[in-house]
Amino acid sequence: MRNAICTFCGNACDDIEFDGFVGKNLCPLGEAKFSAKQRIEGPVVNGERVSYEEAIDRAVEILVNAKRPLLYGFASTVNEAIRLGVILAEKLGGIYDQCSSVCHAPSTLAMIEEGIPGGTLGQAKNRADVVVFWGCNPVEAHPRHPSRYSVMAKGFLTKGRQYRHVIVVDVRKTATAYLATEFYQVKPGYDYAIFSALRSIINGHEDAVPDEVGGVSREKLKEFADILVNGKYGVIFYGLGLTHTRGSDRSVENLVKLVQTLNRHTRYIIQPMRGHFNVVGASAVAAWEAGYEYAIDFSRGHSRFFPSEFTAVEALIRRDCDAALIIASDPAAHFPKRAVERLTEIPVIQIDPHPNITTLIADIVIPSALVGIEAEGTIYRMDGIPLRVKKFKETEYWSDYEILKLMLDKVIRLKGE
Amino acid sequence: MVDVIVITGRTTEQGVSIDEKLTDEYTKAVALCEMNEEDMKAINVKEGDRVKVKTDSGEVVLFAKKAVIKDLELPEGVVFIPMGPYANQVVGRSNGSGTPQFKGIRGSVEATHENIKPVEELLKVVK
Numbered sequence: 001m002r003n004a005i006c007t008f009c010g011n012a013c014d015d016i017e018f019d020g021f022v023g024k025n026l027c028p029l030g031e032a033k034f035s036a037k038q039r040i041e042g043p044v045v046n047g048e049r050v051s052y053e054e055a056i057d058r059a060v061e062i063l064v065n066a067k068r069p070l071l072y073g074f075a076s077t078v079n080e081a082i083r084l085g086v087i088l089a090e091k092l093g094g095i096y097d098q099c100s101s102v103c104h105a106p107s108t109l110a111m112i113e114e115g116i117p118g119g120t121l122g123q124a125k126n127r128a129d130v131v132v133f134w135g136c137n138p139v140e141a142h143p144r145h146p147s148r149y150s151v152m153a154k155g156f157l158t159k160g161r162q163y164r165h166v167i168v169v170d171v172r173k174t175a176t177a178y179l180a181t182e183f184y185q186v187k188p189g190y191d192y193a194i195f196s197a198l199r200s201i202i203n204g205h206e207d208a209v210p211d212e213v214g215g216v217s218r219e220k221l222k223e224f225a226d227i228l229v230n231g232k233y234g235v236i237f238y239g240l241g242l243t244h245t246r247g248s249d250r251s252v253e254n255l256v257k258l259v260q261t262l263n264r265h266t267r268y269i270i271q272p273m274r275g276h277f278n279v280v281g282a283s284a285v286a287a288w289e290a291g292y293e294y295a296i297d298f299s300r301g302h303s304r305f306f307p308s309e310f311t312a313v314e315a316l317i318r319r320d321c322d323a324a325l326i327i328a329s330d331p332a333a334h335f336p337k338r339a340v341e342r343l344t345e346i347p348v349i350q351i352d353p354h355p356n357i358t359t360l361i362a363d364i365v366i367p368s369a370l371v372g373i374e375a376e377g378t379i380y381r382m383d384g385i386p387l388r389v390k391k392f393k394e395t396e397y398w399s400d401y402e403i404l405k406l407m408l409d410k411v412i413r414l415k416g417e
Numbered sequence: 418m419v420d421v422i423v424i425t426g427r428t429t430e431q432g433v434s435i436d437e438k439l440t441d442e443y444t445k446a447v448a449l450c451e452m453n454e455e456d457m458k459a460i461n462v463k464e465g466d467r468v469k470v471k472t473d474s475g476e477v478v479l480f481a482k483k484a485v486i487k488d489l490e491l492p493e494g495v496v497f498i499p500m501g502p503y504a505n506q507v508v509g510r511s512n513g514s515g516t517p518q519f520k521g522i523r524g525s526v527e528a529t530h531e532n533i534k535p536v537e538e539l540l541k542v543v544k
């Protein structure tokens with residue numbers, strides 16, 4: 001199979017050659033994804049192997065009888081399956097939430113407030129002569145990003161590394177910092193203040209900036225602002241270093257304002273470094289189905305969005321959910337302790353290709369086909385470009401779509417349209 | 418004991434073993450507290466010794482790992498834990514945005530002889 005798409009990170013590299021066993025052009029993360037690994041053997045209910053139909057019957061029983069089930073995950077599956085997940089949450093009067101709520105959800109909040117001066121990775125590759133990585137470390141999280149889209153990419157107008165200014169801003173000197181022309185080490189939690197300082201300098205109010213902001217001297221900030229303004233086309237990539245720390249959504253908002261300021265002088269876009277290969281789909285599909293991207297509650301019969309109440313973590317900590325369907329995700333590994341504690345108390349149904357930490361606490365485990373290898377569908381790359389992931393291996397495993405389809409049919413039969 | 422700011426995040430090793438979380442490789446990749454050499458000296462631990470990280474949200478025992486140049490250089494007073502069930506013992510509450518504070522959490526690190534808990538025990542799997 002040529003031009004297969006890697007279904008690991010948000011880069012969704014579409015130049016993979018895969019012969020069923022070994023993949024070419026993969027980074028170490030993609031290689032691990034495509035290599036043979038332990039699978040969940042078959043559907044299991046309370047430790048007992050059953051058929052797919054039976055596991056789905058038992059799962060539906062739990063979900064229909066729950067007062068407010070939580071449906072969570074979705075970042076590592078296809079849009080077609082995500083759509084069914086949103087509808088299922090609606091029919092059940094439950095909560096739909098997805099992996100963004102522990103990652104880039106603050107970016108969504110910032111986007112609601114300020115809009116998003118966005119673009120595509122193609123623009124970064126072909127045009128950008130200034131590339132900024134703010135609070136992100138693509139060398140470890142999106143390994144082929146620098147060579148395909150940003151640092152070394154050979155584009156139409158910007159022909160390679162020597163034509164680019166690469167700036168890394170981080171609290172630690174990451175592996176990515178070694179690719180940079182300039183590295184600015186900042187104090188944790190001071191991003192907001194630094195954006196404000198840069199805006200002041202670019203707006204001609206340098207005198208309002210103190211001698212030092214967030215560990216960076218005014219001189220350095222001036223030098224930074226100069227590089228930004230002198231770029232012909234700039235891209236600011238940012239990561240969880242902004243959304244996971246003090247300020248989160250407000251910091252991203254201030255970054256958008258900085259980009260607006262820069263756009264009075266030259267051309268800039270921003271791009272969040274989205275983690276999973278279809279976490280954008282988990283947001284976008286929910287938005288076109290229900291009006292919101294995450295933290296959606298359907299318990300009143302219509303969709304309501306309230307992130308500090310309806311994200312999976314908050315709903316679990318508040319003990320607002322009495323059952324959970326987890327698909328294509330591992331919250332037991334990635335949620336704060338108190339949210340995981342609640343998951344261990346309620347019935348949990350898991351749909352996933354691989355055993356993981358959520359498997360340890362799940363009552364019903366339904367194995368699924370590997371998206372992009374054994375199951376096909378549409379995904380959105382981190383910049384929103386739709387791509388079709390392919391199926392090139394036959395399997396006995398049901399796809400996420402098939403599993404959710406049967407679940408939904410059964411729920412509708414029990415609860416009505 | 419030293420006061421620190423805790424940050425958590427992805428690493429290559431964590432990413433490579435992410436679909437194999439029930440293996441030793443995964444535990445080795447995530448039960449780590451990466452720290453500056455000076456901070457390690459201050460609490461008298463060497464690479465591979467055990468340390469206890471404490472924050473308002475909880476505590477966890479991890480292997481100390483020296484932050485080395487070109488890999489994971491860290492300033493004094495900042496420690497890094499790879500994302501995963503160990504890091505999540507000490508991460509903070511959301512500030513109203515619904516997204517927990519996974520980075521920039523105030524805490525402390527001290528040397529300990531307590532054992533690293535297996536994942537099952539961390540989760541208190543009671544079912």
Ligand code: SF4
Pocket residue numbers: 006007008009010011012013025026027028029030031142143144145
């Ligand atoms: S960079 Fe991301 S999408 Fe590309 S091969 Fe690596 S893991 Fe896969």
